Amino acid sequence: MNTNSLLILGSNSAIPNIHRFTTSQIININGINNLIDCGEGAQIRMQSKGVKINSIDNIYISHLHGDHFFGLAGLISTMNMQSRHQPLHIYCPDKLKEIIEMQLEASLTELQFECSYTLTDPNESRLITKAQDFEVYSVPLSHRIPTTGFFFKSTMRNKPFRYAFISDTIYKPDIIPVIKDATIIYHEATFTEEFRKQAIEKFHSTAKDAANIAKMTNAERLLIGHFSKRFNDTSVLVNEAKEVFENTIAIEDEMEIAL
Numbered sequence: 050m051n052t053n054s055l056l057i058l059g060s061n062s063a064i065p066n067i068h069r070f071t072t073s074q075i076i077n078i079n080g081i082n083n084l085i086d087c088g089e090g091a092q093i094r095m096q097s098k099g100v101k102i103n104s105i106d107n108i109y110i111s112h113l114h115g116d117h118f119f120g121l122a123g124l125i126s127t128m129n130m131q132s133r134h135q136p137l138h139i140y141c142p143d144k145l146k147e148i149i150e151m152q153l154e155a156s157l158t159e160l161q162f163e164c165s166y167t168l169t170d171p172n173e174s175r176l177i178t179k180a181q182d183f184e185v186y187s188v189p190l191s192h193r194i195p196t197t198g199f200f201f202k203s204t205m206r207n208k209p210f211r212y213a214f215i216s217d218t219i220y221k222p223d224i225i226p227v228i229k230d231a232t233i234i235y236h237e238a239t240f241t242e243e244f245r246k247q248a249i250e251k252f253h254s255t256a257k258d259a260a261n262i263a264k265m266t267n268a269e270r271l272l273i274g275h276f277s278k279r280f281n282d283t284s285v286l287v288n289e290a291k292e293v294f295e296n297t298i299a300i301e302d303e304m305e306i307a308l
């Protein structure tokens with residue numbers, strides 16, 4: 050993948066299908082690959098896009114619904130089989146460390162590299178990564194289980210993009226002060242307004258909700274994804290969002306977006 054770009058590995062909600070795997074993305078910032086969520090099959094999409102498994106430097110997991118992390122144990126196992134030695138850092142909710150370690154232990158897998166974990170706080174935005182060319186802040190969201198988004202801020206003078214990854218959440222305008230100045234926002238859009246009742250019951254957002262967040266943040270671009278399986282054609286979601294925020298696109302697996 051190209052430097053300073055976003056690669057979509059999975060764009061669906063809940064259940065993967067051959068066209069849309071579940072949520073996973075890679076953001077490359079000046080050569081550093083950050084994996085955001087890791088749905089089933091993320092490593093398959095990486096293979097088909099020619100991204101080396103061991104080129105992943107950091108992993109950010111938003112929450113512990115399976116469609117956002119069931120690919121992680123397999124990915125870590127492949128990293129080990131491909132002789133990874135460089136450390137791996139995972140930013141994640143409480144309990145993920147135990148889940149992964151139990152899977153590795155049950156299969157008598159001993160990692161040949163250091164795997165460390167930083168727990169995210171679902172209630173408060175925190176600076177969780179300070180790297181040479183970027184910073185990452187957690188973004189508290191409101192979902193059925195503890196969930197955070199992630200706000201990647203490039204600190205390079207020539208490439209000052211700021212990418213907000215807003216994972217599963219009910220409409221939550223109080224994230225706006227946290228992600229203000231975002232140039233590009235990914236926001237889940239599981240439903241359209243027609244299904245607002247279901248969105249509220251399931252702590253998800255509509256396409257219009259996503260567009261309102263992008264508008265109030267003054268973002269340049271909005272990406273929507275995590276679509277309910279009832280939408281075979283995503284244009285209905287995109288059109289709803291565009292009524293509020295024109296520069297909206299629906300993400301698709303293997304799409305690469307320059308930042």
Ligand SMILES: [Zn+2]
Pocket residue numbers: 112114192217
């Ligand atoms: Zn979820």
